[in-house]
Amino acid sequence: MNIFELVGLIVILYFLANIILWIVLDADIQLSFKERFGQPISSLRGQVVWITGASSGIGKYLAIVLAKNGVKVALSARRENELKLVQQQCLAASNGLLSDNDVLVLPIDMLDFKSHDKCLKIVLEHFGSLDILVNNAGRSQRASWESIDIEVDREMFELNVFSVINLSRLVLRYFMEAKKGQGHLAVTSSGAGITAVPFSGSYLGAKHALHGYFKGLVVEVPSIDVTLFCPGPIATNFLEEAFTGNPNEKVGQSTAGDKRRMTAERCAELFAVALSNKVKLAWVGLFPVNILLYLSQYYPNVTMLIYKLLGPDRLKKIREGKSN
Numbered sequence: 317m318n319i320f321e322l323v324g325l326i327v328i329l330y331f332l333a334n335i336i337l338w339i340v341l342d343a344d345i346q347l348s349f350k351e352r353f354g355q356p357i358s359s360l361r362g363q364v365v366w367i368t369g370a371s372s373g374i375g376k377y378l379a380i381v382l383a384k385n386g387v388k389v390a391l392s393a394r395r396e397n398e399l400k401l402v403q404q405q406c407l408a409a410s411n412g413l414l415s416d417n418d419v420l421v422l423p424i425d426m427l428d429f430k431s432h433d434k435c436l437k438i439v440l441e442h443f444g445s446l447d448i449l450v451n452n453a454g455r456s457q458r459a460s461w462e463s464i465d466i467e468v469d470r471e472m473f474e475l476n477v478f479s480v481i482n483l484s485r486l487v488l489r490y491f492m493e494a495k496k497g498q499g500h501l502a503v504t505s506s507g508a509g510i511t512a513v514p515f516s517g518s519y520l521g522a523k524h525a526l527h528g529y530f531k532g533l534v535v536e537v538p539s540i541d542v543t544l545f546c547p548g549p550i551a552t553n554f555l556e557e558a559f560t561g562n563p564n565e566k567v568g569q570s571t572a573g574d575k576r577r578m579t580a581e582r583c584a585e586l587f588a589v590a591l592s593n594k595v596k597l598a599w600v601g602l603f604p605v606n607i608l609l610y611l612s613q614y615y616p617n618v619t620m621l622i623y624k625l626l627g628p629d630r631l632k633k634i635r636e637g638k639s640n
């Protein structure tokens with residue numbers, strides 16, 4: 317075998333190995349590697365993490381897995397009673413590593429932008445500092461592209477984009493002034509922030525917008541850590557609250573416990589790994605989500621061709637769960 321044949325063989329083996337990993341792993345290769353060989357979640361012990369959307373789903377389980385590892389958490393969302401239940405679950409999971417004061421219940425409506433500053437002050441007064449903000453609160457959508465009322469696009473961006481940016485800017489100013497430009501901003505984006513999915517036009521636009529905003533921050537303030545965490549289909553109740561195409565309407569459908577979706581617990585565990593390893597962009601999901609996200613990231617034109625061949629209905633099934 318001459319040198320060219322050897323190089324060719326290595327390239328083919330490299331791509332084959334990649335494709336096999338895209339198929340068998342439930343996260344991108346970097347995150348899967350970090351889970352096995354990187355910083356453990358417990359390396360965050362003693363730090364303070366503020367999570368929005370912590371009353372249910374991914375945010376709730378992220379709070380629990382962090383608390384289990386001795387991380388102090390501030391829990392925010394609108395439903396105070398749910399937050400109090402999560403607080404109890406965090407304390408139980410911490411197994412004595414945390415005391416009552418280490419888990420703060422802080423109700424917030426993210427759409428009340430004027431309350432963001434007041435809430436940040438409460439977190440800082442309570443804990444004395446803040447290390448990581450996790451922007452997780454958000455709502456999904458199911459609606460055909462042409463049916464969406466522009467008011468829904470506005471509402472979607474108010475919650476999923478502008479509330480995230482407003483709170484992140486306040487926290488960033490605190491990081492710049494009080495922590496010498498050190499700090500970590502994380503966002504629950506979505507596979508829909510990387511690739512295209514049908515029947516969620518405003519949601520897709522909002523999640524893509526988050527990537528643009530935070531990529532801008534990364535190049536402008538390199539000392540700040542940014543994590544864009546992109547889950548594929550996860551078994552939470554997010555479709556209960558999801559937007560449709562009409563203002564003031566919700567999908568009102570449950571997906572919690574759906575076995576074709578990744579569990580919220582597993583998603584949260586991987587999210588915590590992304591945080592402890594300061595991963596910039598990570599995605600998670602059951603087959604074939606991982607492979608589609610890789611293709612979208614590295615071969616966007618090929619992906620759009622594949623999507624065209626699959627058609628919107630097949631894509632919708634993949635999006636709603638593994639083999640739905």
Ligand SMILES: NC(=O)c1ccc[n+]([C@@H]2O[C@H](COP(=O)([O-])OP(=O)(O)OC[C@H]3O[C@@H](n4cnc5c(N)ncnc54)[C@H](OP(=O)(O)O)[C@@H]3O)[C@@H](O)[C@H]2O)c1
Pocket residue numbers: 368369370371372373374375392393394395396398424425426427452453454455456475504505506507546547548549550551552553554555557
């Ligand atoms: N599940 C999936 O398949 C999936 C996939 C990709 C990305 N995501 C993203 O993951 C994040 C969490 O969603 P999830 O699946 O865990 O759904 P979820 O269980 O419905 O969680 C949504 C959270 O956002 C909070 N929230 C909604 N509106 C709010 C507001 N105005 N102010 C404050 N908090 C608000 C909710 O709390 P309250 O109702 O108590 O306010 C809840 O805690 C979202 O950003 C979503 O886009 C989900």
